[in-house]
Amino acid sequence: MRRTAPVLGMVLALLCPLAADAAAATSTPAARQAIDASTSAALQGDARRTLEAVGSVPADQYAGVDADYRACLFGRFQRSGPPYLAGAVEEPFARELLTVYQDYWWQALSAPASRDALDAALLQRLRGLIGAPAEEDWDAIENRLVARLRERGYHAQLGRTPPLRELMIWRKQTSRLYRVTLPDSEFQVDVELLDDFVSRGWSYYARCGRGSAGGWAADDRIYAVVPWFDGKLDSDRFRASLLGHETQHFSDLKRFPALKPWELEYRAKFTETWMARSTLAELLARFAASQSDDEDSPHTYANKRVLAALRAQLEARGVHAQRADLSDAPADAVRAAAHDVLLADSRRRLDAAP
Structure with missing residues (x-):
C-alpha cells in the first residue's frame, strides 16, 4: 500500500496472514468466510462492515483464536465511544500519543464518511499535545513527534497508510544487507529489522x-516488522512477501514515481507471487479473501485486479482455473503468469513515458 510520509514518501505492505493454528481450524467454514470478509472491510477502514461480517455467523461457530478475534471486535467497536488503550506503554508521552491516535482510529473506523474532519481534528489535537503553532502542517508536526519519541528511546513511523493516518512505534532496530532478484532486475538493499513494538499501526488495531x-x-x-514473520528471517514469507514485495516498491518508486498507491501494490503483488513457493497458496487465498473496487483501499483494490490479470494470462496460455483463488492452476504456471504480466506492465509504462 502506498504510504505518504512526512519526508520520504513510503510504501507500506498491509500483510494479513491467515489463521493457521489448530484452534482456528475448528471454526466452521461459514465462520472462516466471515473472518475473511471482516478482514477485507477492516482494511478498507470500515468497522461497521467488519462487525456485520463476523456477526453474520452465530458466535458458537467460532473457536479458539477466531472466537477471541470476534469477541475483541465487538468489545472494541460495538460501543458509544473509544475503549481503553489497547497495548501497554509506560513512558508518559508515548502513552498519551498512542491514546490520541487510537481515539482517532476508533472514530475514523466507526465513521468512514467523517475521515477528513477527523484528520483535521487529529492534527489540531497533536498541535496541542506538543505546543506547536496553528500554522504547522502535517510534515512539521510529525517530524516533531518522531524527534520527541526518539529522545525517549523509541523509533517511529507516521504519515498516511490509506485510508487512515498512521502511527507505528518500536524500540529495537538493526540493519542488514540483502541481495534481491526481481523479475527484471537485481538490487542490493539495506533492510532495517524492527522489533519490540509499542504500536503496529491502525490495521493491527482495526483487526484486533x-x-x-x-x-x-x-x-x-x-x-x-520482525514480529510479523515470527522472527523467521529465512522463511519463504520473508523472502517473497517482504524482500520481493518491498524491493519492487523500491524499484518502482525510482522508475515510475507517478504510480498511484494501488498501482504500486498491483505490481509488487506480481513479484511476490512470482517469488512465493511454500506460501503461494496462502498468498493467493489472501488476495481472494480481500478484494474491493475501492481505490482508497489500495491493497484490496489491487488484489481484485491482480487475480483478474493472472486469470487472463493463464487463459491465454490454455490454463483454465475454476477457483477464485486460482488454487486449481499449476503453481509454476501461476508464477510464470505473474512474471509475464509484470514485465508487460513495465513495457507499457516505459512506452507511454514522454
Whole structure:
C-alpha cells in the first residue's frame, strides 16, 4: 500500500496472514468466510462492515483464536465511544500519543464518511499535545513527534497508510544487507529489522491484532516488522512477501514515481507471487479473501485486479482455473503468469513515458 510520509514518501505492505493454528481450524467454514470478509472491510477502514461480517455467523461457530478475534471486535467497536488503550506503554508521552491516535482510529473506523474532519481534528489535537503553532502542517508536526519519541528511546513511523493516518512505534532496530532478484532486475538493499513494538499501526488495531503491517519501502531502504514473520528471517514469507514485495516498491518508486498507491501494490503483488513457493497458496487465498473496487483501499483494490490479470494470462496460455483463488492452476504456471504480466506492465509504462 502506498504510504505518504512526512519526508520520504513510503510504501507500506498491509500483510494479513491467515489463521493457521489448530484452534482456528475448528471454526466452521461459514465462520472462516466471515473472518475473511471482516478482514477485507477492516482494511478498507470500515468497522461497521467488519462487525456485520463476523456477526453474520452465530458466535458458537467460532473457536479458539477466531472466537477471541470476534469477541475483541465487538468489545472494541460495538460501543458509544473509544475503549481503553489497547497495548501497554509506560513512558508518559508515548502513552498519551498512542491514546490520541487510537481515539482517532476508533472514530475514523466507526465513521468512514467523517475521515477528513477527523484528520483535521487529529492534527489540531497533536498541535496541542506538543505546543506547536496553528500554522504547522502535517510534515512539521510529525517530524516533531518522531524527534520527541526518539529522545525517549523509541523509533517511529507516521504519515498516511490509506485510508487512515498512521502511527507505528518500536524500540529495537538493526540493519542488514540483502541481495534481491526481481523479475527484471537485481538490487542490493539495506533492510532495517524492527522489533519490540509499542504500536503496529491502525490495521493491527482495526483487526484486533489478527494481521498487521509486514514492512514498507523508503527511498533508500526497506523496513521489516520482525514480529510479523515470527522472527523467521529465512522463511519463504520473508523472502517473497517482504524482500520481493518491498524491493519492487523500491524499484518502482525510482522508475515510475507517478504510480498511484494501488498501482504500486498491483505490481509488487506480481513479484511476490512470482517469488512465493511454500506460501503461494496462502498468498493467493489472501488476495481472494480481500478484494474491493475501492481505490482508497489500495491493497484490496489491487488484489481484485491482480487475480483478474493472472486469470487472463493463464487463459491465454490454455490454463483454465475454476477457483477464485486460482488454487486449481499449476503453481509454476501461476508464477510464470505473474512474471509475464509484470514485465508487460513495465513495457507499457516505459512506452507511454514522454
